[in-house]
Amino acid sequence: MAEPAVLAEKIERRFDSVLAVAGVDLSVPEGQIYGFLGPNGAGKSTLVRMLCTLLLPTAGSARVAGYDVASEPQAVRLRIGVALQEAALDDRQTGRELLRLQGRLYGLHTSEIDRRLDDVLQMVDIGDAIDRRVATYSGGMKRRLDVAAALVHNPEVIFLDEPTTGLDPASRVAVWREVRKLNVERGTTIFLTTQYLEEADELADRVGIIADGRIVAEGTPDELKRSIGDDLIVARVEGADRQVAEALREVPGVHHVSVREGEVTLRAPDGAATMTPVAVALNHHQLTVHSLTLRTPTLDDVFLELTGGHIEHLEHVEAEEGQ
């Protein structure tokens, strides 16, 4: 059996007293898109920086493309492509100059770079802008050039650290399309970190959910969603409080009730059958119900189940704390 493209065993990274990554085990087979999902500060980027040889683990070990990140960093660097969290480009070069330089840094000769650029630019559409200075690029184009730069030397494993953060929806979809194409056409292993649930859902073969430096769940998106088991009934209610939650818990068929910011989420094995009793109970409490919906679980629900917080909510809190 082939060695996994990425293999981490109890990998840990400590910054003084802060444990950013706390003993993570990972195994990503060749040719897979692995989505690493978590809010800001969960440890995603720290883990990627260790796997990309930018940081040494303080404990545990990791192998990428068959080489140890701590003791064989050069061998790892030759075989990986990396697009870090911020599009790391040189604004003073043109897109083409930047890609050619990238090829030379990996020891490619001029004719090889020409061939690779033909290929990469078919894969990642930058259009005529390729001969313009990077400073003139939009955020989406910079991101795509960043991804293209990661591909020039034809790496075995590509790390994309939050490749669509800060992009508008159209640019985000364009990056998704290119990531998927790269994986489907080339079979390249892609390790993708993201804080967007739909991104992990859309792209990843398997998803690892990280919170506080630990992987709290791992599986295919469907497996993770099925792990919740129940349907979800979501009611947007004016004046929802603990008393309402207690009352709804008494409704037959309801397994679990949570209340957050005027939204009551109920879990029920048979959502369709439980909708009516829930509506009656809400009416009984004379509450103003803005909406009542039935849906299947999302990765956000999985995250809520595992960590007690919605991923978007955690981001929101962190953003406020940072102000």
Next chain:
Amino acid sequence: MTTARTATRSATEAGDDIHGRETGFLWDLIVVAGRALRQIPRDPESMIPALIVPVFFFTVNLGSLQKVTRQAAGIDLKAFLLPVAIVFAVTGISRASSLVTDIQGGYFDRLCVTPVRRLALLLGLMVADFTLVVALTIPVLIVGFAVGVNFVTGVAGLIVFVLVAALWGLVFTGFPYAIALKTGNPAAVNSSFVLFFPLAFLTTTFVPKQALSGWLSTIATYNPVTYLLAGLRSLTSSGWDGTALFQALVAVAAVGVLSIGLALAALRGRVRRG
């Protein structure tokens, strides 16, 4: 989604047979230096002061001091001041600000995830700096020749003059690089030129050492620029002087050990993975 993938084009046609490969240190050095050299014409603001300031000081000092100095000390001020102008032209010229931009923008990290050797990331910039400072001596020399400076050591002396001055410029870049790598702060890098002021003025910039007063003479004795200027002046004014040139090179080397040592330590700190 499935993990079974099908290639849609011929691997060779698509360049799939091309992969990154191990390179030698010289390759890395040339690649990094090449990028730095391509950037220079795109950053004219970093070169213009280096072109204007030395020529300005040379002509102003010459105009204001020539008569007084000739009467007082009997020296040819043109030949005496040309090395000062050259040293001003080549000192503090570096790609350190560009390095800070790379650090702040994350491009330095991108370079660090490539197989390029860390030492080449610094030395490649210095190779570009050396090329630039050699080029920066040309306009100053042209002005010097225009006002009548002659090299008593001829063309060979001129070449040695430029090389020694450029070596000085090269070793001085160690300071801004050390600051850039340590702080990643453009303001700190810009202030690194302040280091040059005591070296530039507590020495024989305007008058020979024997004309300096007691305390200044003492400081000048320990100032490496004193020996650098003496070596350069020997080439313009007094002929081949092995001792003066040797002392100039030792002074350059001493500053180089300090500045490049600091830069290498800062580089190690910056790329340390621990």
